[in-house]
Amino acid sequence: MIPLKQLEKLAARHGTPIFVVDHEEIRRNYAMFKRYLPRVQAYYAVKAEPLPEIVETLYKAGASFDVASMPEFRIVYENIKRMPAQKRQAWIWDKIIYANPIKANATLRELDRYKPLVTYDNIEEIRKIRKYAPHAGLALRIRVPNTGAMVELSSKFGAAPGEAVDLILAAAKAGLGVEGLSFHVGSQTTNFENFVQAINLAADIFKEARDRGYAQMNVLDIGGGFPAPYDETVKPFKELATKINAELDRLFPRDIEILAEPGRFMIATAATSVVTILGRAVRDGKVCYYVDDGVYHTYSGIIFDHCHYHMKSFRKGREQICGVFGPTCDALDVISMSESLPADLELGELLYSPKIGAYSHASSTHFNGFPPAKVVHVNR
Ligand SMILES: *Cc1c(COP(=O)(O)O)cnc(C)c1O
DSSP: OOOHHHHHHHHHHHOSSEEEEEHHHHHHHHHHHHHHOTTEEEEEEGGGOOOHHHHHHHHHHTOEEEEOSHHHHHHHHHHOOOOOSTTHHHHHHHHEEEOOSSOOHHHHHHHGGGOOEEEEOSHHHHHHHHHHOTTOEEEEEBOOOOTTEEEOOTTTSOBOHHHHHHHHHHHHHTTOEEEEEEOOOOEEEOOTHHHHHHHHHHHHHHHHHHHTTOOOOOEEEOOSOOOOOOSTTSOOHHHHHHHHHHHHHHHSOTTSEEEEOOSHHHHGGGEEEEEEEEEEEEETTEEEEEESOOTTTGGGHHHHSOOOOOOEESSOOOEEEEEEEOSSSOTTOEEEEEEEEETTOOTTOEEEESSOOSSSGGGOOOGGGOOOOEEEEEOO
């Protein structure tokens, strides 16, 4: 966590709202991921927060990247400077996976010249890839249990396990190479059994594919979902890693490459937002603060990510349950109806929210004429 004094200084220098990104914390998160999952190469899911500065910091630390749109692909491709031209194809697969199972024809056409690694989960997509991106390598996204994840993803993507090998053989028959499998256990997964079950399911499919004559798969992508430590209820990452390592070592020989696509885990704890109190009213006996950032902006995760962020004050005072509202005129723009805050804060005072790095600033809008918070980088 960035010292409060420093946050206050940054707010004084830049004004508010600001979204303060701590690159030292990003490096710590990446190092922790590598330390506990030494066999797994982390492909940072750029959609969690796509700032190029973050891509650069993670690249320097050794990360690869998961992109899901052409603009995300370009953010990664164009912001990574050292790229050995002769080995470009190997480099692309080492550094980028295009992990959106559904891709526009135009996207595939544009991606093809990079000979990318892309995911798919249905027969129509095989036809599209064959036609528009025949040089792509494929990873089949399978559907796995998402029980207990904060954000469920299995209803939108993933081939049913029973049809997985048919889809692998269909791609092979179309002349495409299926490199392996991918899955996503759901975002902010606190039910670690999801990973155990998914890895076992994937191992069964590897075996069935071999039994039916397809032995070319050498990649397992265990996706995202690694939980950020938002509060004490989240069990330590080490505990999850121990389970994952045991299953991987038991079920997947060393020559199978293991990838993961952590988004939230890398960035959630690495950003803090700072806002200013613009207004104060007492409504039905409750103190309500109106601040200069809200759910259309940095706090968008309240809506899209089902996430609750805490609002904290820079000074102590007698606390009371208060309401905190964003700056727009929409009644949806509620940060919290019950935040414990000093009841005597004055207009112009600052509040801050830690651990707000993931799926927050990334989905800011310009609604009601209010621009997204200014980004401030520290410890770059
Ligand atoms: C969003 C997403 C991720 C990142 O998920 P987290 O829960 O933030 O780790 C990884 N892979 C895919 C395919 C995604 O859509």
